[in-house]
Amino acid sequence: MKIKKRWKVFFLINGKRRSLTIEPHWTLLEVLRDQLGLTGTKKGCDRAECGSCTVLLEREPVYSCQVLAVQARGQRITTIEGLTRNGKLHPVQQSFIDHDGVQCGFCTPGFVLTASAFLDRTRRPTPDQVKQALSGNICRCNAYVKIIESVLSASKRGKRIRD
Amino acid sequence: MTRSLAVVGKSLTRLGALEKVTGRSQYTGDLTLPGMLHAKILRSPHPHARIVSIDTCAAQALPGVAAVVTPRDVAPDTRLQPDRA
Numbered sequence: 001m002k003i004k005k006r007w008k009v010f011f012l013i014n015g016k017r018r019s020l021t022i023e024p025h026w027t028l029l030e031v032l033r034d035q036l037g038l039t040g041t042k043k044g045c046d047r048a049e050c051g052s053c054t055v056l057l058e059r060e061p062v063y064s065c066q067v068l069a070v071q072a073r074g075q076r077i078t079t080i081e082g083l084t085r086n087g088k089l090h091p092v093q094q095s096f097i098d099h100d101g102v103q104c105g106f107c108t109p110g111f112v113l114t115a116s117a118f119l120d121r122t123r124r125p126t127p128d129q130v131k132q133a134l135s136g137n138i139c140r141c142n143a144y145v146k147i148i149e150s151v152l153s154a155s156k157r158g159k160r161i162r163d
Numbered sequence: 164m165t166r167s168l169a170v171v172g173k174s175l176t177r178l179g180a181l182e183k184v185t186g187r188s189q190y191t192g193d194l195t196l197p198g199m200l201h202a203k204i205l206r207s208p209h210p211h212a213r214i215v216s217i218d219t220c221a222a223q224a225l226p227g228v229a230a231v232v233t234p235r236d237v238a239p240d241t242r243l244q245p246d247r248a
Contacts, residue, residue: 039193040186080186093184097176105183112184 009073013038014082022069029053029064032079040080040109044138051137054110055079061114061136080109083116091157092116092150101150103141111137115151125155200229 003024010019013036022031029046032038032055044052046065053064056078083090092115095101102108111134118125118133125133130151139147182188207214219231 033193038186039189042190043192080184084185089184096184097180100177100180102177102180102183105179105188106190108183109186 007070007073009070011072011074012076014078024068024070026069027065028055028057028062028067028069028072028077031069032064032077038079038081042106042109044106049138050107051110051114052107054113054137056113056117059117059120061117063136078113080113083112090116092119092154095150095154095157096147099146099150099153101143101147103139103143107137107139107141111139111147115154119151119155123155125152127152130155 005023006021007024008019008021010017012018013032018036020031020035022035026035029041029043032041033043041055041064042052043065044050046053048063048066051063054061055064056062056076057064057067057072058076059078083093089097090112092112096108096112101111114134114137115130118130122129122133127148130148134147134151179188217233217235219233222228222231
């Protein structure tokens, strides 16, 4: 079997079609950060523990360090850079500012994206549901109380903005 | 004495919060500079051992390697000295 060393692919990233040539062993995280310059997606552990690299793949949160970029070809990807629409913050982003759900900020993009996908599915979550939904994201500043407050508050804000 | 205070007693938004929730904050690992090189530190695989020699030939021969730095490349008076107390 012949192994393809280079793949010509495209992704629908934050509503824009991006074409590029990638190698089959590159992760989605590496392509986003190193090839496309989207450094809002963070590389924390690179081994599916911390959730800093969370992006939305077809609107579902995934650890982009665990997805090979070729697996995501042709699919819709939302990164933190794509959550703001026409200069307007997503309700979750605004809530994280208002409720101080941010400390050093390294885990914040992952938390915000996980929370936004969760609130798309769950309109009036309980605190326990929020904790469960965010259990795949780690905050080393230990800002959990305010992060959970931020998400609960966002659930009471306006409707989310769709792409 | 009563004076109105600008900051004390007020709830203020964290500086940089907007940049952090939008992913625009730049962390060290996010920086790219012209001509930037990457460094890798090789540590001892043994918890307690004496370094007898370091052979850097194979590392130096790798494509794209700019430099291999060992204690020999550091001026003697700046080296860490063993504690003889």
